[in-house]
Amino acid sequence: MCAEGHRAAIRGVGFTQRDLATRVQRHDMALYLRARELFRINARKLCSSPCSSSSSSCGVQLRILPSSSCFFDEAVQIKLSGLNPGQHVELRAKHKDDKGVVFKASAAYQADAHGEVDVSRQPSTGGSYTGVEPMGLFWSMLPESPHKKLLKRDASSPVLIHIEAHRDGQILTAETNTRRFMADGVLRVPVRDGRLRGTLFIPPGEGPFPGIIDLYTLGGTVCEPRAALLANKGFVVFALAFYGYQDMPKTVDKLDLEYFEEGVTFLQMQPKVKKTGIGIISISKSGDLALSMASFLPNISATVCINTCNANVLFPLHYKDVVIPSFVGSTKRIRVTKSGILDIRDILNDPMEEEKDRATVIPIERASCRFLFIVSGDDRNWNSSFFAEQACSRLKAHGKANYDMVSYPTAGHFMEVPYMPHHPSGLHAAVSQVVTFGGEPKAHAHAQVDAWRRVQEFLKTHL
Structure with a gap:
């Protein structure tokens, strides 16, 4: 249709060109106003929904x-x-x-x-x-x-x-x-070397770095978080399993110190590890193994024992022609807490009290390394304060001053790396029941931070 035809059609229905322009303009304006109102409604919903109240601020x-x-x-x-x-x-x-x-x-x-x-x-x-x-x-x-x-x-x-x-x-x-847990450049190397199992953490750089054997609790598995965090600080750390890990036996009736000696030799053979003495960090059951390693094996320079016992607990320990019998205590001393779980703190009494138990005490006077005992006053797994004091007294009686002890009165048994959640109770492998591990949560958390600082200072000083 030509332009004249368009104009005729418009005139025929009673519209002028100006009328059409006005109506189109009004329609566009109505659409604009409607769109603006919808935007305002949606914006109010967006603000009020997460804040759940019109009086709350948006942009939290x-x-x-x-x-x-x-x-x-x-x-x-x-x-x-x-x-x-x-x-x-x-x-x-x-x-x-x-x-x-x-x-x-x-x-x-x-x-x-x-x-x-x-x-x-x-x-x-x-x-x-x-x-x-x-x-x-x-x-x-x-x-x-x-x-x-x-x-x-x-x-x-x-x-x-x-x-x-x-x-x-x-x-x-x-x-x-x-x-x-791992800084950039830290290597995590799973270890399957002969009968050795565990994980090796190697910091970046040429080294050589101090070497540390990291031993964990009853059950014999590894604690990778602690080992990795120590590697960040400039240590080569071998988190060494000793049973219940991967293809290792799930249970044992004795432990062989020569296995741990193999672990020390393996660590010292690593290219980035200093050829001087190594360190050991341990907790709970592995603490008595650390004390035995320090007492019988060469090239141990620093040993950290967290809430341990100074006697060889649960399993006989064999090393060449030496056997240290197991210290087992008495289940008659188990108590039941108000919450209905077991308190096993006093199962183990004084290992020096009876003649039959004295042979279970580890002869730490043989050791030439430095010791750091970290103890929790509210450890309900066993009386770690008593055992650490007895160990220090034994060293002192033999004319040695190669030890330090730090005590946290209201901390519990599982002293982990900083900010790890407090573990107040759990299934205990030795009694196959839930037990209390003690500790006031806030004090325990602060103790973990302080102990971690002391562990690093100790290892850096003596390695």
């Missing part, structure tokens, strides 16, 4: 400083901003470990006059802990399944702690803290 932000990624033994600062002044908020932490066990913690806070919460300077008023505890959301986590211990098998992958801010059942904001 959770920051983990200095970075959301850090090493496991490092503290972080958790800050919230964008809240209303005085607003109450709940922080929640959650982690699923390598066995699928979920660990959780929570804490209640109130925003300051600037609408901020800084966990490093403001107190929690309720939840899993109270008071000013910068890392409370980490060490206070408890398992949803009772009596479970946080498990981390492979230190090459991090632990992820998911942190959320809640109010009135709504999530305001969330962030994840990636807590790594």
